[in-house]
């Protein structure tokens with residue numbers, strides 16, 4: 001049976017953190033046997049905010065290394081840089097003829113950018129959802145493992161696919177849907193009491209996959225806690241619930257049970273909880289960090305992975321683009 005096709009783009013700005021790993025990268029690795037997977041570093045997308053040209057290479061290499069360290073096998077999946085597949089940009093142009101200014105201006109992520117960077121509201125920012133649709137449709141993907149914040153973009157990708165098919169009277173593009181593992185999206189809270197670990201906020205609440213053992217220990221020992229309970233069975237405050245949740249994510253529910261009991265009996269010692277969490281986190285992150293660093297020591301290996309990935313991705317993309325060009329009528333000889 002033909003496997004379903006999966007596409008996802010990985011942003012290349014900023015270091016990846018535990019939330020990215022548990023929420024996205026680990027899931028990519030779980031999909032690689034059952035689906036035909038295309039994963040790419042979204043380097044064109046990152047250009048909308050004008051990064052320093054000198055930094056691009058290192059961040060692309062880092063993202064590739066961190067994803068392989070998280071379990072992606074470049075022999076099983078197609079791992080590539082978005083800018084290595086010019087077919088995507090050509091499809092982007094074709095789709096742009098079907099995307100309307102009004103609908104693009106209404107996209108919440110665009111409106112956020114208009115607010116946060118009023119001096120750089122460029123056209124690429126406006127058409128970001130069209131490029132994202134091209135990323136997906138160029139491989140005829142039906143499954144896209146992304147978080148909730150990307151739902152709107154996916155809906156637009158479905159609209160563009162549908163519009164293209166009906167305009168040209170051919171079913172070239174299937175409609176892509178968000179993929180999740182049938183489990184509730186896991187919650188990875190910050191160490192600073194925030195509900196979600198994120199890279200944009202201050203680094204202290206976030207465990208990065210590049211953090212050294214001592215840095216991890218320090219961040220966890222400084223994590224926000226509440227005052228100790230004075231009455232049995234007090235409901236858990238957010239900060240303690242967050243530490244429990246993190247411990248559960250790295251060590252399993254069994255590890256949390258004794259602390260929950262101690263909390264209920266008002267005998268909990270936050271120092272013990274933090275020490276256990278810190279050691280568990282160190283053990284959890286260490287192999288990923290070390291493997292990623294190791295890989296970055298051999299740029300030739302990463303270049304080879306990118307080259308092979310680009311070749312495989314272009315072979316798939318060229319077929320789709322050929323069909324799209326033919327449908328549009330731009331085939332003259």
Ligand code: TRP
Pocket residue numbers: 007008009010011042045131132135136144146150153
């Ligand atoms: N927009 C996605 C994000 O911000 C990244 C992305 C770009 C993507 N192209 C994609 C995700 C195609 C899935 C499929 O995280």
